[in-house]
Amino acid sequence: ILNVEQSPQSLHVQEGDSTNFTCSFPSSNFYALHWYRWETAKSPEALFVMTLNGDEKKKGRISATLNTKEGYSYLYIKGSQPEDSATYLCAFIGEVETSGSRLTFGEGTQLTVNP
Amino acid sequence: DTEVTQTPKHLVMGMTNKKSLKCEQHMGHRAMYWYKQKAKKPPELMFVYSYEKLSINESVPSRFSPECPNSSLLNLHLHALQPEDSALYLCASSQEPRGRGYPYEQYFGPGTRLTVT
Numbered sequence: 001i002l003n004v005e006q007s008p009q010s011l012h013v014q015e016g017d018s019t020n021f022t023c024s025f026p027s028s029n030f031y032a033l034h035w036y037r038w039e040t041a042k043s044p045e046a047l048f049v050m051t052l053n054g055d056e057k058k059k060g061r062i063s064a065t066l067n068t069k070e071g072y073s074y075l076y077i078k079g080s081q082p083e084d085s086a087t088y089l090c091a092f093i094g095e096v097e098t099s100g101s102r103l104t105f106g107e108g109t110q111l112t113v114n115p
Numbered sequence: 116d117t118e119v120t121q122t123p124k125h126l127v128m129g130m131t132n133k134k135s136l137k138c139e140q141h142m143g144h145r146a147m148y149w150y151k152q153k154a155k156k157p158p159e160l161m162f163v164y165s166y167e168k169l170s171i172n173e174s175v176p177s178r179f180s181p182e183c184p185n186s187s188l189l190n191l192h193l194h195a196l197q198p199e200d201s202a203l204y205l206c207a208s209s210q211e212p213r214g215r216g217y218p219y220e221q222y223f224g225p226g227t228r229l230t231v232t
Contacts, residue, residue: 032218043119044158044205046220089157093218101146101209101218102171105157 002026004092006106013080014114020076021109023090027071032093034103035064035075039086047075047088080113087111117142119224121206127230130196136227138189138206145211147189148221149181152203164189165211196231203228 005024013019025033035047048057053068061078077084087110091103119140128134138147145166150158163171164183178200180192189206207221 034218034220036223041225043223043225046222049218049220051218101212101221102160102163103158103221105159107155107157 002092002094002104004090004104004106006088006090006109008109009107010110010112012112012114015080015082017080017113018076018078019080019111020074021088021111023073023075023092023106025071025073025090025092025106026094027069029094030068030071030092031095032101033066033073034091034093035073036089036091037086038089038108044089075109077111080111082113082115085111085113117222119206119208119222121204121224121227123227124225125228125230127232128193128196129232130198132196133192133194135193136191136204136206136229138191138208138224139187140208140222141187142208142222143186144208144222145186146209146219147183148207148209149189149191150205150207152205152226158205162191165213193229196229198231201229201231 007022033050036044038044048064050066055066057064063076066073087108089108091105122137147164149161152158160173161175162181167183178195182190203226205226206224209221210219
């Protein structure tokens with residue numbers, strides 16, 4: 001059983017604050033890590049696909065880093081806005097099937113940004 | 116069009132009923148997925164189809180029967196379910212990574228909220 005852990009479980013910040021959360025995963029047999037944002041009553045939406053140690057990805061005010069040797073990824077949000085309120089999920093791919101990708105999700109970090 | 120649609124949005128069924136969940140995408144994706152998500156837990160993979168063939172079955176009970184009639188459609192047939200099968204069922208699709216290819220992001224539908232009584 002793969003152990004993909006996210007911390008904290010939930011986070012409340014004020015509008016304008018910067019915040020970050022962590023995803024930890026097995027460092028052996030790493031293939032890729034995905035980050036998804038899941039707003040209430042909507043579909044999970046892909047933010048980043050990360051494959052290389054030292055990867056840094058950015059999308060607007062959101063960025064992510066990856067350390068495959070120590071088995072963690074950080075997601076950063078700069079200047080949080082109320083519309084950033086969502087659950088942020090990381091998903092680990094530890095082996096490549098011959099077809100498709102088997103994602104193992106962490107339990108998510110639920111972010112609430114107060115106006 | 117980057118949308119994955121799922122029908123119905125909500126479904127209530129008895130333990131002796133037979134019902135089906137439907138999923139559709141028109142992005143030309145050749146990998147499609149079914150996930151089950153219980154409250155306050157992450158999505159758990161159930162099945163993966165690649166080029167309309169079942170490639171992963173995560174030891175799902177046979178009362179769940181997937182079907183991929185063509186490259187755009189994915190069904191999940193339900194029969195003799197138990198109350199503990201009540202959950203949100205998510206469908207997703209992606210480009211097909213084939214072997215050690217790029218691990219493409221998955222596009223998710225909004226899910227079907229299933230209640231088994």
